[in-house]
Amino acid sequence: MTQTEFKHRIRISKTDLEGKNPLEYALQDMKGIGRAMARAVIRVTELDPKQQAGYLADEDVLKIESVLEDPATHGIPSWMFNRKKDVYSGLDKHLIETDLVLTVQEDITNMKKIRCYKGIRHELRLPCRGQRTRGSFRKGTSMGVKRKK
Incomplete structure (x- = not known):
C-alpha cells in the first residue's frame, strides 16, 4: 500500500478509531473490546497486529466487523465473551459499544426494580462490591466533622 x-x-462497528495506532491498540479503543479480545479478533482475521489501523483495506474492516458481530462462529x-x-x-x-452500555443500564434498572441488595445500593449511589464506606464515597449529603472555633 502507498502512503x-x-x-x-x-x-469499525459505528466507532471511529485512530488510524495512527497499531491495529491491536486501535481495537481496544472500542467499548467492550479488551486486550484479549482484540488479539483474538486479529488472530482470527489473520491481520498484522503491528500494522497501523489507517492502512486497513475495506475488506479487512468488513472481516473485523463480521468477527465482532458473531465471534462464536469464527472460533473465538x-x-x-463479556455476557x-x-x-x-x-x-x-459479546456486546460492544452502545449494545453494551444499554444492556448494563437495563440490568441496573432491573436490579432496582426487584429491590435486590445491589439494586438498593445503586439507588443510594453507594458501592455494591463490599468496599468500606466510612472514609470513602462521602460526596453529597454527608457532613464532615465540625471543628470548634
Whole structure:
C-alpha cells in the first residue's frame, strides 16, 4: 500500500478509531473490546497486529466487523465473551459499544426494580462490591466533622 491510502480515522462497528495506532491498540479503543479480545479478533482475521489501523483495506474492516458481530462462529471461545448466559436469551454473547452500555443500564434498572441488595445500593449511589464506606464515597449529603472555633 502507498502512503496516500492512509486514513486518519477508520470506522469499525459505528466507532471511529485512530488510524495512527497499531491495529491491536486501535481495537481496544472500542467499548467492550479488551486486550484479549482484540488479539483474538486479529488472530482470527489473520491481520498484522503491528500494522497501523489507517492502512486497513475495506475488506479487512468488513472481516473485523463480521468477527465482532458473531465471534462464536469464527472460533473465538465463549469464555472470552463479556455476557455469558444472557438472562433473556440464555446465549453467550459479546456486546460492544452502545449494545453494551444499554444492556448494563437495563440490568441496573432491573436490579432496582426487584429491590435486590445491589439494586438498593445503586439507588443510594453507594458501592455494591463490599468496599468500606466510612472514609470513602462521602460526596453529597454527608457532613464532615465540625471543628470548634
